[in-house]
Amino acid sequence: MGAPDDVGDAGATGREGGNEQAAQKAHRRRRPEAHTFSLWHCPFAFAGAWQPWAKPSAPPERNPLRPIVVTEFISLDGVVDSPGGGAYEHAGWTFKDIEFVPEAYAVKGREQEEASALLLGRVTFEEFAPVWPTMDDFATYNAMPKYVVSRTLDDAAVTDIDWADCHVLRSLDEVAKLKEADGGPILVHGSAALVQSLLAAGLVDGFTLLEFPVVLGSGKRLWAEGIGRTDLRLRNTETYSNGIRLAEFDVVQ
Template sequence: MRSLIVTEFMSLDGVIDSPGGGDEYPHAGWTVKDVQLDEAASEIKGREQEEAGAMLIGRVSYDAFAPVWPTMAEFAEYNAMPKYVVSSTLRDPQWQNTTVLRSLDEVAELKQGDGGAILVHGSATLAQGLAAAGLVDRYHLLIFPILLGGGKRLFATEDADKQKLTLVEHTTYANGVQLAVYDVVR
C-alpha cells in the first residue's frame, strides 16, 4: 500500500492559495514576495521528489502546473514520474505521464497499488476531500510567518471530522518558516 502525503506551503492562518504566483488571488506569490528565501527550507521539496512515486493534483493545479513545470529543471523528477489528476472534465492531458482519475474511489485504488508515496501538491479542495475520505496519511507543511486573511485554506471544511495528528519532524529556519511533518493517527 502506498502512502498519500499532502505537501503544502501554508501561511500561519492556514492559507495555501497561490504561494508561487501566477493567479488572480490578490496575494499570489506570497512565499517569494513576502518572506526572505532560506535554501535550507527547500530541502524537504528535494527529498519529496526523490522519494515520491507519483504526484496527485486537482484540475485547477494541473492547469497551473502543466504549462510551467515541464520547463523547469528543478522539477525533473516530478516531470518524469506518473502524475494523476482528479477531474471530471479533463479529457486529454498534455503533460507527460499524466492519467486522469474521475473519483476519490479511483484514488483509493491507486493507493492500494505498489510504488512510492503519492504526493498531493496545491489542490485545496482535493486535499480536503482526500482527508474527509480518510485517504491522507501524512502532511508536509512549510508554514510561513505571514497572515493572509483570506484565500483557499488547507483545513477549511467546517463540517469535517476531528482528526488527530502526530508530529514526526519539525524545524524552524532563519527566515521564520517552520517545517512541520505530521502523520495522521488512525
C-alpha cells in the same frame, strides 16, 4: 466515493498557486540565479543537502498501502492561497518581507526524490502541465506517473499532451485503488479542494507543511469548514532563521 468538484480546485497559478511570472520577477530581484518560476513551481531549486525519510521495513507477508502525502506552503492561519502571486490581495506572500534562507526549502528536493507519483486536482494539473515538462529541475517528477482527479476532463486532455505518463481518475474510489497498487509515496501539490475531499474520505496519510510567519486573515484555507476532525502526529519539525517552520505530520488513522 465521487470525485471532488473540479470547479472548487484552485490551481497553482490561479487562486492557490499564483502568477508565476510575478513570482519570477520578485525572486530575480532578490536572487539573480533563482529559477524562472516561483518556489512553489520550482520547489527544489534550493534543495541543498538532505537526508531521506526513514522507510520502515514492511512484513514480507503483506503489501502496505502507498501513503498519500500533501505538501503545501501555508500561513499561520491556514491560508494556501496564491503563495507565488496572482489576483488574491496578498498574492506572493511566501517571499514578500520574508528573508530568503535556502535551507528552508531543502525539503522540496527530498520530496521529489522520495515520491513515486503525483496526484493533482484538475485546475492544478492544467496549470502544471504546460510548465513542468520544460523544466530540467523537475526531471524526476516529469518521469513519474501523474494522476489527475476529475469528472470533467476528457481522457485526451490528460493523455495526449507533452507531459508524459499522465492518467485521469474519475472518483475517490479509483484513488483508493491506486493506494493499493505497488509503489511508493504519492505526493499532492496544492489542489486544496482535492485535499479536503481526500481527507474526508480518509485517504491522506501525511502532511509536509512549510509554515510562513504571517497571518493573512483571508483567502483559501487548507482546513475548510466542515471537513471534520483530523488527528495528526508530529514526525519532524525544523525552524529556520527567517521564521519559516517545517512541520511533517502523519495522519492518525
